[in-house]
Amino acid sequence: GLLERDNQMSFRGDLAETWSTPDPLTYVFHVRRGVRFHDGRALTSADVKATFDFIRNPANKSPKQGALRMVTSIEAPDDTTVIFHLSQPYASFCVNLIPSAIGIIPANAGADFSRHPIGSGPFHFVQQTQDEEVIVERNPEFFRDTPQIKRVRFRVVPDGVVRALELRKGSADLEMSSLSPDIIPVLVRQPDLAVSERTGTNLSYLGFNLEDPALSHREIRQALALATDREALIRYLLDGQAKLAAGVLPPDHWAAEANLAQYPYDPARAERVLEAAGFPRKQGGVRLRLTLKCSTEEQARLIGAALQEQWRGAGIELELRPLELATLFSDVAKGNFQITYQRWVGANTDPDFFEYAFSSKRFPPDGANRGHYRNARIDKLTDQIRVEMNQEKRKALCSEVQKILADDLPYLSMWFNDVVSVHRRSLGTLDLPSTGNYNFLTMLHPNHD
Known part of the structure; x- marks a missing residue:
């Protein structure tokens, strides 16, 4: 790029x-x-x-x-x-x-370019087999330091258990954020395997449909935040491999605002908020019935089940509805949901995201404001963020947006998933990037090739 x-x-x-x-x-x-x-x-x-x-x-x-x-x-x-x-x-x-958006290719690239790509990066393309593998080799003419690794083979292994077995028996050297958290401690007991990790930028969140009669009340969204023990979810379901999120921007981001409204786990306060908002306990102790749509991925279903248990303590009966990804995305884009558990990968690393996800001009299909959040001040601020060229002034605008979102809670930002790699100990310590890409391969100095 x-x-x-x-x-x-x-x-x-x-x-x-x-x-x-x-x-x-x-x-x-x-x-x-x-x-x-x-x-x-x-x-x-x-x-x-x-x-x-x-x-x-x-x-x-x-x-x-x-x-x-x-x-x-x-x-x-x-x-x-x-x-x-x-x-x-x-x-x-x-x-x-940037490279993940648009890489530069030769001006006279031919029709077969997709099968034989040519770039200028640290590794050059050798061959690929669809749905199986891609092989690259180091580029000795790279304009920065030449990689120490001669050849990298990226293998497509869809099954997480099989990926773990490949690492265990030595037929794979590393993986990136592709294993379930519970399997990692088992793998790293093996003397020749190690784990490297750092805070990541991918955001897991609960999205609320603000067209819903109950969820249109800000107090209800705040009560749900107070009824959610995110620290326990990270500790027990993610094996500690995530960091609590206060907002949508990663905490190390240049525009991230540190001073935001917090919602520590407080079920008693959640009950008081619900009571004051006009949602008393009724028959069976239930104040409110809600539905959560998530993917069929095991971790998403476990988190949904844990939320069911946590929210029940505040009198909220939560129905869990796991869906195949295509159906989930379609339902959420059409507004056919109350609450959804999803993840942003990459998009939430630029201030432009505020307009894309929260401006009332960006309802699907023109953007990702799937919960139909409306706030005139947010619309005005995101218009200014789009055109403000001075970074300090832009940061101040972003700070105000983040404070409003933390109060209004169109999302409950859950956590930023850590970037985690299990790899051969001989590769040394990996300097993993927060976005989880493979740029660190250029800096590896393994004990053997």
Whole structure:
């Protein structure tokens, strides 16, 4: 990508050595000299322009076209300069320039490019077998430090138990956040296996449908938060492999607000809030009946069952309805739910997320405000966040948004799942990134290849 992000989600140069924004509608990037594609060709601004022009061309039906809708034109006045012109200010534009969003490919890439991809990264493509494996080898011409590992084989192993067995018998060297928490302590008892972990950015949350007569009351949502023992869920169901979330942005994020309303587990206070909101205990001690929709994944069902037990103490009868993912996503997008347990992967790492998930202009299919949350102040603030180019001013706007969301609770942010890897001890300590990608492979110094 032209840029990359650190663990605080601040931008730094990748293929671009420097960049500037002379005005809010213009981004100028200066590409590093001496970078070569895996086939030996020099990477220039013409390749950058061609990559983005291909995505912007409607005829190519790129799923990333919408992300570049504000780009009106791209210039490459010389081999190392690329200029993007936008139709309106868009402070999150740079998110579209990181490797996980858009990588740069050669200008004259052929029709078979998807089967024989060429990039400029630390590893070059060797071969792939669909649904089985992808093999890459180190790129000796990489513009940064050459990886120590000669060859990496990514194997597709759908079953978690089989993945654990492969590690145990030595036919796999590492996995990334793909094992159930209870199996990890068993594996690391083996002398040649170790575990590396760090706080991650993927957010698990409860989403509320604010069109629902009961859940439209903010007090009910706050009572549910107070009736939820998230620390116990992390300790017993996640084996401690998560960190409590106060909001949707990861705590290390440059725009994260630390001073937010908290909802520690307090079932007695939850009962008082429900009583004051007009939901007394009735026959059988039940105040309220609600339904939670989640995936059929074992961990999601266990969390749902634990919530049933916790909320029953406050007089809330919770029906659990596990669904196949496609059905779950369809129901939630259509507003056919009361409460849903889901996870955000990647999207919640940029301030643009506030508009996408909480603006009243972004109900599906135009966004992810699936609970139909409406707040005029949030709409105004997210409009400002979209165009504010000054990071300190943008951070202040984000802080106000986070404080409002913490009070209103359209989501109950549960936790950020840790990035966890079980691996061969001989690989040393892994410097895992918070987003859970494989960039750390370039820095590994194993005792053996």
